[in-house]
Each structure stands twice: as C-alpha cells, then as structure tokens.
Amino acid sequence: MGLMNRFKEGLARTREAFQEDMNLLLDRSPDVDDDFWDGLEETLIMSDMGGYSASSIVDKLRGEATRKGYRTAYDVLQALNEEIAGEFVEGGQDILGGDPSIVLFVGVNGSGKTTTTGKIAKEAKDAGRTVILGCADTFRAAAIEQLEVWAQRAGVEICARDRGSDPASVCFETIERGEAIGADLVLIDTAGRLHTSADLMRELEKVVAVVRKRANLPVHLVLVIDATTGQNGLQQAREFNDALDLDGVIITKLDGTAKGGIAVAVAHYLKLPIIKLGVGEGLEDLKDFDAHEYAASLVGEFGQE
Secondary structure (H helix, E strand, C coil), X not given: CCHHXXXXXXXXXXXXXXXXXXXXXXXXXXXXXXHHHHHHHHHHHHHHHCHHHHHHHHHHHHHXXXXXXXXXXXXXXXXXXXHHHCCCXXXXXXXXXXXXXXXXXXXXXXXXXXXXXXXXHHHHHHCCCCEEEEEECCCCHHHHHHHHHHHHHHCCEXXXXXXXXXXXXXXXXXXXXXXXXXXXXXXXXXXXXXXXXXXXXXXXXXXXXXXXXXXXXXXXXXXXXXXXXXXXXXXXXXXXXXXXXXXXXXXXXXXXXXXXXXXXXXXXXXXXXXXXXXXXXCHHHEEECCHHHHHHHHHCXXXXX
C-alpha cells in the first residue's frame, strides 16, 4: 500500500470528524463570513491542532482570501492543505537519512518507543546499514525482552544488561561496541518516564550527557509521542524539549485517534521536525513524514456541488 493511502487510512477518524463538522458549517452557508472563520478555527482546534496553531492557520487563510478574492468557503478549503503543510519545519529526514549517527529515543511509558526503535532498526538494516541497538530501559524487564526480539527480527546486535543496571553505562557500552563493529547507526531505547517527574528527567539528562561526551558520531534526541494522548502529548513535548533540547519527534498510534492534528501543534509550538508517523501496528506502518501528504490525508477534499 502506498504512502498516501496509509496516511489516509491512518488518519481516517480525524478526517471524518473534520469533514463532518465542516459540512455542517457549509450546509448553513458557503459564504466566507465571520461565522465560517469561527467555525473553521473551532474545527481545527477540535482535531487537536491547539488554539495557537489553529488561530495562526486561520489568520493566514483570511489574509490569503482577501488578497486572492476567494468568494466561497470552498475556495478557502482548497487552500487549507497548503497552509497546514506550511506549519512543518524541514530537517527530520536528515536524522535517519543515512549519515552515521547515534539516536536516543525518549518519551513516556506506553508511547510505543521500544517498538518504534525496533522498527527503525529493521528498516535501516534492510537498507544495508550496520545497526546496533542499545537497551537503556533497565527498569522494565519487558523492554529488554521486547528489544531483543526486534534485534533478532532485524538481524542486528544488541547491548543490554540486567534489570536495574545503570542506563548510562549501557549507553557507554553500546557506543563502544558500535565502534568495534563499525556501526553507522546506533539506536538507543531509554526508559519511559513521566515528563512531570523532575528526578527522572534529571536522570535522563545524565544519560544524554554521557552519550554526548563519549560519542564520536552526531547525537540526535528523538521524542516518541502517542497521538491518542492529545494535548497532553504537546505538553510532554514541551517538557522534554525544555530539558533535553530535542532534535525531532515521532508520533505513533495515529490510527487510533480522531485527534490527528497533534502533529501540527507540536511542529507549530516547538519548531521541531516530525520524522515519522505510526499509522498502524505493522512494520510497514511506520512511515516517513511528508507534510503535504499528511495535510491532504488529515483534511481531505471538499467538492462544491
């Protein structure tokens, strides 16, 4: 199945909710008036784009409608996809795009972080890269077992210790082993932690500091967010970014929510690139992010009758 089709399928619930609300508005009147703009902004907010980013998009569209003389709401909706796509920043593909690097995956428990790390390892190995996995989630025994399964599936080496081991030491050993085998991609899964826990965040800062000090490759920090958490996911992103200075975001479980606009909110508020989207449980369902295809799949099309 093509990328566009997977995006459309994964974002179906968000798109259906958006189109239902907009069609109710259009049925009342297709005029570009204050009621239309208020309704459009409210609908964008309801898709979890957040008030600030929704307001920004609507303001830009209002200016464009004035300049270009849009006569109906349908004209505005035809331009909406481009405005949404314009909210995203470039650079996400560089993180996993082929250059040698070390990538640490961070996030709260249940975000899909370990599975995402494993899927990326498999994808990179299949593309011919030399990959090593590091399991710095030493608090959850299942995380070690889960990542070991992915290492076997991908045919890559893994560095792991017993539960309760020092995660920074695991990272150190992973980097050393990566150098020994000539790995050009080092993927490290860290322990899930609440962004509201100062102690756990400080521990994560220590892990990152050890990695940066030992690394001989560029180090990237990637946050994994569960889309079904809605605006709480945005708050997670803010807290993690403040503590760690993130390089990018991966959003998972988009197929399980009607709030797929969270990607727009994260990009708008934090100016961070979205690297990949998870639109299903299968290996092929972790997709490279494309702003235009995402926007088209999020909003859909509106035909004037």
